[in-house]
Amino acid sequence: MKSVLVKEIYRESEKYANQTVKISGWIRTLRSSKVFGFIEVNDGSFFKNIQVVFEEDLDNFKEISKLPISSSIVVEGKLVLTPEAKQPFEIKASKIIIEGYSSSDYPLQKKRHTLEFLRTIAHLRPRSNTFSAVFRVRSIAAYAIHKFFQERGFVYTHTPIITGSDCEGAGEMFRVSTLDMKNAPMKEDGSIDFSKDFFGKETNLTVSGQLEGEAYALAFRNIYTFGPTFRAENSNTARHASEFWMIEPEIAFADLNDYMNLAEDMMKYLITYVMENVPEEMEFFNKFIDKNLLDRLNNVVNSEFGRITYTEAIEILKKSGKEFEYPVEWGCDLQTEHERYLTDEVFKKPVFVTDYPKDIKSFYMRLNDDNKTVAAADLLVPGVGEIIGGSQREERLDVLEKRMEEMELNKEDYWWYLELRKYGGTKHAGYGLGFERAIMYLTGISNIRDVIPFPRTPKNAEF
């Protein structure tokens, strides 16, 4: 007899009603008396469990009654609709085969565990309700991103992970090497001789695929990346991980407004797709993690995102009368407290802040005519703050070179990036969305360690 997935039973329960079905899965809860028992089985295909009722007429009734939580079983029986009960249906088991025993020291017992404890059993935590929901949302959200860009003809580009260049001209990086650290080859000047290393030069893990993405946008017009990026920063916060996934679209023949339009469409598509495709998980988050979650997300989908300049934002903040920890002055970087004030108290919806002072932004952002600001825009969202950062890119070779000189970057390291401006450059723009930040936003989960399967943070690379 062929197995059926619990998801299929939930989606088409009428079809299976009063039929004999076969399912397999793991025991989430089991309670039994001397003559019958109930098992909540989760088969991994669906957020919800299915209830199995078994009675003493089973050959192995006693053995089943004593099975530890998380044992895996195969169940055959009749699916009975139970319109009066809490669960919509149950299986009256005619046969239960034990596929794999669990042990009584299974660490995910029914009692509530802290998220901190669950991080120490990252191999088992996806079996809990919370993480089952988080990581299914993560999967569906990743697919929504691909679907959004592919339906619009964007070319998915795998930019390199190991890189010989430091994209942003800054940022702490992880070194990648096969040299023997105890006995590293040295040059005469006392520095390490990386010409003897695997790649013949010093290499690091990428902090962004943007520069390579620009090369591909200038061939394919519209591209996106979606891959892991790395930061070797020793910051132990709830919002920083050493390894995380980023989405970086890059569009040619496009300016800052085109980027903002695209990013707004993408965010709305992403939220809508997730709410439509994993409603059970989203209800769970709304109930147990953040009671305003669905309201907030619906609000985003139905709002037109605000757009103000950095200069306007500074005016608003100064006039607010609020005591900020970091004082506000034109030229300062916006802190989370400032961002939250703008989104949560002023706009009450997502807002793009545009045209930042050039001194607090990267060399590749397009210089505005005022010579003071650049065509950058960050998207701030209520409850979180910045979720997307992007800009129009500097396409004018002379202006770009001047900016690099100002910032003391070595132009030779960027020879190919500069050539993109030499051989038919165009207006172009792009942005980066931190995927984990997006998942935190979609689920209400407040620690980045809880939205990535096996998180890497300072002093932590378990599993």
Add this chain to the structure above:
Amino acid sequence: MKSVLVKEIYRESEKYANQTVKISGWIRTLRSSKVFGFIEVNDGSFFKNIQVVFEEDLDNFKEISKLPISSSIVVEGKLVLTPEAKQPFEIKASKIIIEGYSSSDYPLQKKRHTLEFLRTIAHLRPRSNTFSAVFRVRSIAAYAIHKFFQERGFVYTHTPIITGSDCEGAGEMFRVSTLDMKNAPMKEDGSIDFSKDFFGKETNLTVSGQLEGEAYALAFRNIYTFGPTFRAENSNTARHASEFWMIEPEIAFADLNDYMNLAEDMMKYLITYVMENVPEEMEFFNKFIDKNLLDRLNNVVNSEFGRITYTEAIEILKKSGKEFEYPVEWGCDLQTEHERYLTDEVFKKPVFVTDYPKDIKSFYMRLNDDNKTVAAADLLVPGVGEIIGGSQREERLDVLEKRMEEMELNKEDYWWYLELRKYGGTKHAGYGLGFERAIMYLTGISNIRDVIPFPRTPKNAEF
């Protein structure tokens, strides 16, 4: 006036016929006389160019006539169907705006270049016909993989890139570190003190996400990974890269046959999706790269894949009368020459070879009852050889531990992997598809350096 993509014009030329359209793109070729000229423009949205005709009535006729290849332009004009000409339509330009000049030393001139030369300009090569086709196929193929698994309810799982464990108990790895190599902290025994390193232990780049994938399959039942993996092997062949992307599905309550059925379905889906969605690119490969390509791919889609045991394969090879470079004996690893003989001369279609000797396979593969072979299967395809490797996983804790002891693996390093067998293990299976190998197979391109945007190989990490 709003721009239209060249792809849209090709897909719906009737709709745009005799309308004024606006397009933008890069000049691929330009020839002109004193009174008129032709430009082939590629706008990145589509493999094919669009022809633009311009005449001396343009304000900037002279300037346009002299534009170097790869300059970017914006064209307005009437779309005229040209049923008698080679191209199906052309734009009679009423206005051409120069967006960005190229330079006369643009390295991708019309003459044919070697693939080797094009690798040195990896930032520009996607503007050539060959690489434009390769990397659009790569994007579409990646999407096909996601679509296939998502439609079947598989959970996309991001397994870690930086890892503290060596998954396969073998394989050369890249070390990830932030320690100062000139002055690395030492322990008393003279070894490096990695407790002072960023993660508090020695870390490397992953060679496979399988073990972590298994943990997720035992929660979500059906999962897949799709991410970068790394090999620090000093092998300079056309089939090896130091950084490449892998797809690793893992399925619970499933055995070797379930894996083979899934892999066969996936390969057929992938090929069909690519042939249907980028037919122009596939025709190009069939014409210029491999004249048997489409026949071979169609054959795969329409064949039932063969299945033979390793022992049968050895018999066939021994009886073949062929002189192989590597002699064939039960217990030996199959070499590409053996695999190619089986697929190209015997089966003439893809074939799974199953049940390999345990001594040439990994510790986690399920031991067969003969105690000599394991439930592994490799998929061999005509023209290439091995493209997929997989197995049923050893779910019996005692058998797994015994295998690990035999292979002298440190069980403590695998504590969590062993726990998956302790807390409700199930039959399960999985496989790995090297994404670049798949792209080589789909395009006929014979060097892995030409199917990954910025390849990393020994002594090479440019861009």
